[in-house]
Amino acid sequence: MQENYPFQGIEKKWQNFWDDNGVFNTDLATAENPYYCLMMFPYPSGKLHVGHGRNYIIGDAVARYKKMQGFDVFTPMGWDSFGLPAENAAIKTGTPPAEYTAANIVTMKEQLRAWGCMYDWDKEVTSCMPDYYKWTQWLFLQFYKQGLAYKKNSNVNWCPSCATVLANEQVVDGVCERCDSEVDQKSMDQWFFKITAYAQRLLDDLDTLDGWPTRVKTMQKNWIGRSEGAEINFPVVPREDGAGDNIDHVACYTTRVDTIHGCTYMALAPEHPELKNLVKGLPQEAAVLEFIKASSKLTNLDREADEVEKEGRFTGRYLVNPYTGEKIELWVGNYVLMYGTGAVMAVPAHDHRDFAFAKKYDLPIKLSIQNPEGSLVLDEMEDAFTEDGTCVDSGPFSGIDNREAIKQMTAHAEEQSFGKGKINFRLRDWLISRQRYWGAPIPMVYCDSCGVVPEKEENLPILLPTDVKFKAEGESPLKSSEAFMNCECPKCGGAATRESDTMDTFVDSSWYFLRYLSAQDSAQAIDAATANKWMPVDQYIGGIEHAILHLLYARFFTKAIKDLGLIDFDEPFKHLFTQGMICKKGPDGNLHKMSKSKGNVVSPEELLEKYGADTVRLYTLFIGPPEKEAEWQDTGVEGASRFLKRIWRRISENHDILCGAGIPACPSTPGAEQAGRPAPLDVSTMADPDRDLYRKTNETIQHITRGLDGAFTFNTAIAAIMELMNAIDHLKISDESSDSAKGVFRDAIENVVLLISPFAPHIAEELWVELGHAPGVMNADWPLVNEEALKRDEIEMVVQVNGKVRDKIKVASSASKEEIEAAALAAEKVQQWLEGKTIRKIIVVPGRLVNIAVS
RNA sequence: GGGCGAGUGGUGAAAUUGGUAUACACGCGAGAUUUAGGUUCUCGUGCCUAACAGCGUGCGGGUUCGAGUCCCGCCUCGCCCA
Numbered sequence: 001m002q003e004n005y006p007f008q009g010i011e012k013k014w015q016n017f018w019d020d021n022g023v024f025n026t027d028l029a030t031a032e033n034p035y036y037c038l039m040m041f042p043y044p045s046g047k048l049h050v051g052h053g054r055n056y057i058i059g060d061a062v063a064r065y066k067k068m069q070g071f072d073v074f075t076p077m078g079w080d081s082f083g084l085p086a087e088n089a090a091i092k093t094g095t096p097p098a099e100y101t102a103a104n105i106v107t108m109k110e111q112l113r114a115w116g117c118m119y120d121w122d123k124e125v126t127s128c129m130p131d132y133y134k135w136t137q138w139l140f141l142q143f144y145k146q147g148l149a150y151k152k153n154s155n156v157n158w159c160p161s162c163a164t165v166l167a168n169e170q171v172v173d174g175v176c177e178r179c180d181s182e183v184d185q186k187s188m189d190q191w192f193f194k195i196t197a198y199a200q201r202l203l204d205d206l207d208t209l210d211g212w213p214t215r216v217k218t219m220q221k222n223w224i225g226r227s228e229g230a231e232i233n234f235p236v237v238p239r240e241d242g243a244g245d246n247i248d249h250v251a252c253y254t255t256r257v258d259t260i261h262g263c264t265y266m267a268l269a270p271e272h273p274e275l276k277n278l279v280k281g282l283p284q285e286a287a288v289l290e291f292i293k294a295s296s297k298l299t300n301l302d303r304e305a306d307e308v309e310k311e312g313r314f315t316g317r318y319l320v321n322p323y324t325g326e327k328i329e330l331w332v333g334n335y336v337l338m339y340g341t342g343a344v345m346a347v348p349a350h351d352h353r354d355f356a357f358a359k360k361y362d363l364p365i366k367l368s369i370q371n372p373e374g375s376l377v378l379d380e381m382e383d384a385f386t387e388d389g390t391c392v393d394s395g396p397f398s399g400i401d402n403r404e405a406i407k408q409m410t411a412h413a414e415e416q417s418f419g420k421g422k423i424n425f426r427l428r429d430w431l432i433s434r435q436r437y438w439g440a441p442i443p444m445v446y447c448d449s450c451g452v453v454p455e456k457e458e459n460l461p462i463l464l465p466t467d468v469k470f471k472a473e474g475e476s477p478l479k480s481s482e483a484f485m486n487c488e489c490p491k492c493g494g495a496a497t498r499e500s501d502t503m504d505t506f507v508d509s510s511w512y513f514l515r516y517l518s519a520q521d522s523a524q525a526i527d528a529a530t531a532n533k534w535m536p537v538d539q540y541i542g543g544i545e546h547a548i549l550h551l552l553y554a555r556f557f558t559k560a561i562k563d564l565g566l567i568d569f570d571e572p573f574k575h576l577f578t579q580g581m582i583c584k585k586g587p588d589g590n591l592h593k594m595s596k597s598k599g600n601v602v603s604p605e606e607l608l609e610k611y612g613a614d615t616v617r618l619y620t621l622f623i624g625p626p627e628k629e630a631e632w633q634d635t636g637v638e639g640a641s642r643f644l645k646r647i648w649r650r651i652s653e654n655h656d657i658l659c660g661a662g663i664p665a666c667p668s669t670p671g672a673e674q675a676g677r678p679a680p681l682d683v684s685t686m687a688d689p690d691r692d693l694y695r696k697t698n699e700t701i702q703h704i705t706r707g708l709d710g711a712f713t714f715n716t717a718i719a720a721i722m723e724l725m726n727a728i729d730h731l732k733i734s735d736e737s738s739d740s741a742k743g744v745f746r747d748a749i750e751n752v753v754l755l756i757s758p759f760a761p762h763i764a765e766e767l768w769v770e771l772g773h774a775p776g777v778m779n780a781d782w783p784l785v786n787e788e789a790l791k792r793d794e795i796e797m798v799v800q801v802n803g804k805v806r807d808k809i810k811v812a813s814s815a816s817k818e819e820i821e822a823a824a825l826a827a828e829k830v831q832q833w834l835e836g837k838t839i840r841k842i843i844v845v846p847g848r849l850v851n852i853a854v855s
Numbered sequence: 856g857g858g859c860g861a862g863u864g865g866u867g868a869a870a871u872u873g874g875u876a877u878a879c880a881c882g883c884g885a886g887a888u889u890u891a892g893g894u895u896c897u898c899g900u901g902c903c904u905a906a907c908a909g910c911g912u913g914c915g916g917g918u919u920c921g922a923g924u925c926c927c928g929c930c931u932c933g934c935c936c937a
Contacts, residue, residue, distance in 0.1 A: 215934080218859060222936045352856075386856090426936090547935085622880075624867060629933090633867065639880050642894095649895085703871090716869070719879035726879090798875045803921045805875050843920050848874055853920045 001655045001770055005648035007612030011762045015113055017775060024063075024075060024118040028517060028530050031072035036534050037063045038513055038573075040542030040550070041078045041125075044104035045085055048111045049601040050616065050632065051582035051594030057620045058579055058712065059541045060117040064758035065708055068782040074534060076516040077112065078125035079105050082133075083505045084162060084178060087438040091470045097438045098466075101128055111604060116613045116761050123519040127508035132515065133440035134461035135525035136508055139557075141443060141454050142564050148194045149432075151452065155271065155338065156431055158186040164435045165190060167504060170549070185296070191442055191501065192429040195556045199224055199425040201570075202555055211575030213627070216547045223548050225426025229255035230410045231341065232419035234266060236278075237318040237327060243281060247274050250319060250330070252343035253424055257413070258405040259347040260323050261394040262368030264358065267312060267333035269342035270295035275315070275332060284316035288332055295334045310335045310357045322418040323395065323409070333357060340424060348384065355384040368394050369402050430553065432504040437468055437477035439502030447489035447496040456490045462498070476500035509550055510557035513537055513572060531567050540573040547578065577712060580629040582620075591631060602632060614760035615641040621714035621759050643722060644763055647752060650728065651767055657733060658746050659772055680786040681747060689731060690744040691789075696727040697748045698789040704755055705782070714759065721755055724748065746771075754783050798849040799824045801833040809850075817844050824850040 018024060039059035042052070063075040079101075086097035105126065112119070125132055143149040157166040161181035165188065170177045195202075203224045206217045233249040252266060268275050270292040279285045291313045312333035319330050335353055336344050348358035348365040358365050367378045369389040376385055391397045391405045400408065413419030433442065441462045443455035455462060465481035478484055478500040489496035511525075517534055518527035542550075551573075558572040581593045586600040594601050607616050619640035624630040651658065683691060703720045707713035733745045750771060757764030757777045768777040792813050797820065799807045807829040811820050821842050824830060830852070837854035844850050 215859065219935050222858080225936080544934085622867090628861090631867070633881075635881055636867070643880085645894095706871090715867095716879080719869075722879055796875095800875080800921075803874095803919095808875080841920055843874090845874055845921095849921090851874080851920050 001652045003649070003652050005645045005763070007614060007644075007763070010766045011114075011116065011613050014762045014765045015116060015118075017765070018118050021776070023776070023778065024073075024120050025122055026072060026074040026120050028074065028534065031074070033070060033072050034534050034538075035066045035071035035073045036537045036539070037066060037073055037075045038516075038537045038540045039075070039077070040540075040546065041080050041509070041512060042108065043080045043083055043085070044101055044108055046104050046107070047603065048108055049594055049596075050604050050607065050620065051584075051601070053115060053604060053616070054579050054582055054620050054626070054630075055541060055543065056112055056115060056117040057617050058577070058626055058714070060115075060761075061617075061621060061714060061758040062539055062541070062708075062712070063118075064761060064778050065782070067778050068754075068758070068780060070781070074123075074516075075119050076123040076125070076519070077119035077121070078512055078516065079127065080505065080509050080512070081105065081126050081128040082439045082502075082508055084436065084438070086128075087436055087470060090438075096466065098128065114608055114613060115604065116617065123516045125512055125515050125519050127440075127505070127512060128438070130461045130463055131522065132512075133508070135515065136440045136503065136511070137443040137455075137460050137462060138457060138525055139511065139561070140440075140503065140507075141457060141460075143193060143560060144444075144454050146560070146564065148197065148560055149191060150194065151189060151191050153187060153189045155185050156188050156190055158184045158188075160184060162436075165431060165433060167431045167506070167549075190431050190433040191444075191499075191503075192431050193507075193556070195430045195553075196425060196427055198556050198559050199226070199427050200423075201559055202427075202552065205555070205559075205571055209571060209573075209576070212573075213576065213578060216544070216551065216576060216578060219547045220552055223427065223552065227255045227424045227426075229253055229422060229424055230257040230406075230413060230419050231422045232257065232260065232322065232345065232413055234319040234322060234328075234345070235418075236330075237320060239282075239317070241281075245277055245280070247278060249418075250274070250343055251341045252345045253340045253422060254345050255424075256347065256350065256406075257409045257419075258391060258394075258397075258402040259350040259368050260321065260345060260409065261391070261397070262347045262349045262366040263321055263328065263345045264348060264364040264366055265329045265331055265346045266319055267331045267336045267344045267346050267354075267357070268315075269336040269338040270332055270334060271338040272332070272342040278317050278330070279315050282316040284314060287313050288315055291332060291334075310353060310360065312357060312361065314361075322413070322416070329363065331361075339428075349378065349381065350384050350386055352384045352386065355381075366393065368392060430504075430556075432507055433501040434504055435476045435501055437464070437470060437502065439505060440508065441478065441484075441502055442499040444499040445487060445490055445496045446499070447492060447494060449494060450489055450491040450496075453489055453491045453496070459490070464502075476502070478502070506549060506553050510553040511561065513540075513554070514558075514561070514567070526561070526566050528567060532569065535567065535569055536572055536574045539575045539577065541577045541579065543581065544578040545581075551576070577627070579626050580624075582623075582630055582632050584632040594632065602634075607637060611637060611641045612644075612762070614644055614763045618644065618718060618756075618760050622718045624715055626712050626714055643725070644760060647725065647756070648763065648767070650725070651749060651770060654733060654745070654749075655770070657735065657737075657742055658749060660742070680788070681743060683786075683788045683791075686740055686744065687738065690738075690741045693727055693731050693748055694744045694786075694789050695792070696724055697744075697751050698785050700724045700755065701751060701783045702785045702790070705785070717755075718759060721752060724752060724755075728752070751783050753777065754780060795847060797824070797847070799827055799830050800849060800851040801830060802853060803851060806830050806833050813847075817846075820844050820850060824852065 037059060039055055059075065063073050067073045081101045086100045089095055089100050090097050127133065140149055157171045159166050159176040159181055161179045162176060166176060166183060171183050175182055203221065203226055206220055209217060231251055231253045233251050235249050236247050250266065279288045310333065312331045315330045315332060317330040318327045321328055336342065346354040348354040348363065349367045350369055365378065367376060368391060369385060370376055370392045371385060371389045388402050391400050391402055397405045397409055410421045441464060443460060443462045445453045445455055447453050465484035467481050467483065468477045469480040470477055485498050485500065487496050487498050514526050514531055517530045521527055554572050559570045561567055562570045583591045584594050584600040584602065586592045586598045592598040592600055604616060615637060619637045622640060623636060681694060686694060700720045704717040707717050728748050731745060733741060753764050753767045764777050765775065769775055794810050795813045797809050797811060798805050799809055807827040809823050809827050811823050821844060834854060839852060840855050841853040842850065
């Protein structure tokens with residue numbers, strides 16, 4: 001056996017071995033104990049850095065661990081390969097997106113392999129390939145038939161730099177999540193998915209997702225944003241000049257109908273559809289129109305931000321508060337957004353923004369909720385009171401608790417037919433049209449005589465043309481291909497035109513986990529039997545940045561596909577693990593997420609060259625709790641490398657002892673894997689130091705297994721293996737050692753190899769063979785704890801006096817409470833501390849400590 | 856402004872969920888091996904102290920025999936929603 005750890009030679013060898021033996025190929029039909037281990041599939045952007053690696057290394061470790069536990073693990077991989085970067089590269093360099101993407105896929109596949117991350121490549125999916133997007137288009141058509149896909153004109157988010165519209169979810173703090181450009185509003189005809197039809201189910205079913213981090217569930221809950229409130233119609237006071245308009249009321253939605261007696265004006269969004277009509281011909285018209293124009297230049301973010309001055313204009317019109325019969329002014333305000341009714345009933349006394357607005361424009365303020373202390377005085381208020389209290393000056397509702405008043409006042413509105421209780425969601429329908437080339441074409445056709453017609457299923461896929469002009473000018477590039485645009489109407493056969501927009505790439509990634517299970521099926525999108533057997537995914541692993549977008553869309557798709565009758569489950573991911581990002585200090589001295597633009601990427605190639613894949617894997621897992629952010633430190637890699645070298649050296653140094661004749665059988669003696677799990681070692685014949693090491697080995701197995709089954713505590717699992725190695729060195733084995741000691745030593749070493757194999761698989765494979773086993777450590781059984789080994793005859797206990805540690809005692813593990821107390825009181829140092837004191841109480845915590853309370 | 860999470864050595868971080876605070880590693884210091892550097896192997900490493908003792912988990916209170924962990928109030932940072 002080589003003296004030094006030859007990582008360069010062995011890693012390629014074992015990667016080939018895993019491939020050649022199809023170790024990660026899963027027979028989906030015959031598997032008896034399915035475990036679907038899924039990692040978020042990457043966008044093939046070029047090269048992966050070590051920050052990206054965390055996702056795949058965690059996933060690979062889980063897959064290998066589960067495999068050793070006897071599961072039929074399915075770990076597929078694929079490519080979320082439609083999207084802007086490929087298209088932007090085409091604009092810049094002229095390389096066609098398909099070519100650019102294919103090249104990147106080759107590179108990244110090699111990188112994953114070099115990390116030792118192995119997948120069932122037979123089931124690879126690539127979302128930009130016709131055999132995949134054919135079925136994305138097919139799903140679109142099914143959604144269309146169900147009324148889940150529809151086209152409408154609306155104000156949409158427009159990213160001028162990406163030259164396309166964006167979904168609400170893709171606008172973060174008013175800027176495009178991709179390129180950070182400020183997002184404008186634009187009125188366009190666009191395709192939507194009716195995700196709002198599933199809002200309640202998406203919310204309710206979050207409660208069933210026990211295996212999801214609460215953080216992610218809370219984020220989704222907030223995003224869906226269910227609120228219970230009332231929609232109230234305020235009658236419009238007819239114009240004084242007698243001119244008629246057809247508007248008899250303005251509806252507004254509120255979650256605080258209890259404050260409505262304090263409503264002193266109403267504010268409309270500048271985009272409110274009736275606004276221009278309401279002011280037509282009035283002296284205020286010019287000012288209002290001007291205001292609408294000025295507001296349109298502000299982004300939604302500006303309009304909602306606290307720092308931006310709230311502005312408005314009086315419209316010259318009045319409404320009637322249906323509860324009080326009072327006449328109130330109708331305003332237009334830039335802080336009102338055109339969501340829902342686009343109208344806000346303003347209650348300055350009980351809403352911060354209304355309060356500021358009323359002060360600014362000298363509008364009346366009326367108290368309608370009194371605080372529980374009864375101490376609110378209108379003239380002394382410096383800001384709105386928004387908490388709960390009791391209704392005052394609220395007609396028949398005065399004196400009622402405000403929460404109760406919401407119910408009664410909503411009921412009142414319903415009885416009087418001027419309003420109704422309404423549940424509102426923040427969630428908007430999902431805008432999926434994109435004015436870009438590199439995406440799945442939306443399979444719809446426009447015919448002069450038949451209108452909007454869905455393409456025939458047998459004509460799918462509608463292939464992306466290649467004769468297009470790429471330019472980011474807001475016109476869909478597909479329009480430049482006449483061959484693509486001109487088609488036959490699927491209904492009447494006449495000349496027609498295709499939809500020129502493509503689908504948001506999040507559509508592709510909303511169902512790829514289903515396609516892995518029927519990746520090569522050219523006859524259907526989803527194979528029901530296979531999907532029902534393997535889904536939901538047992539473990540999904542990915543970045544927290546997808547907490548809302550991708551994970552919400554995927555849940556929506558799963559529910560919609562279930563409603564189509566194609567599958568019988570309605571949540572896609574049973575357990576979700578979101579790993580933290582890897583950060584590193586950049587040239588600017590600050591900590592940033594590892595990214596090319598920050599100049600702080602560590603590329604794996606150098607590290608693999610210098611230390612090997614196992615070191616990079618081990619360090620990545622050891623760096624910290626996997627769900628938290630972590631700072632990459634180059635010196636840390638050194639430590640991981642040192643540890644692997646040490647394991648190697650310990651085995652090579654003692655190779656003769658480990659594989660020598662006369663060593664008692666231990667759990668994994670050569671040939672044992674054929675015979676199943678052999679009997680554990682016999683504790684009763686062991687000398688004390690041997691028994692200590694044997695105990696430590698079993699404690700380590702227990703600790704690691706518990707950690708990996710609950711959370712993914714890779715960092716402490718690796719620390720535990722390091723501790724075990726320290727204990728192994730402590731035993732100081734030599735040729736003169738007893739056979740029993742040698743057996744315990746071998747058992748400990750074998751377990752180190754088994755326990756580290758999910759994390760550092762190449763070295764584990766090599767050492768497994770060196771220890772005399774048939775190749776394929778991941779086919780070995782995950783070690784079991786020998787309960788006998790954990791027992792102790794004697795235990796050490798801490799003795800505290802008044803909660804401070806004063807001494808330690810050794811007692812028989814069978815000792816009674818009285819015996820322990822006696823031993824504690826007899827301890828020498830304890831006696832000193834007890835001198836002249838009265839013992840008030842003695843607490844005995846079995847197996848841990850004794851605390852003597854004195855006065 | 857609301858919600859959630861975090862704050863522990865010089866550094867990354869542990870702590871069986873109320874029971875010996877700082878496991879494991881990095882770094883640093885001392886020694887051994889080596890002709891040298893590197894490697895490897897010992898030993899040491901929270902603060903203060905000659906030692907005993909004392910003090911130590913962002914700050915201030917509380918509950919408890921006992922609090923990093925639970926409760927109340929603050930400060931700072933991160934994320935989501937406003």
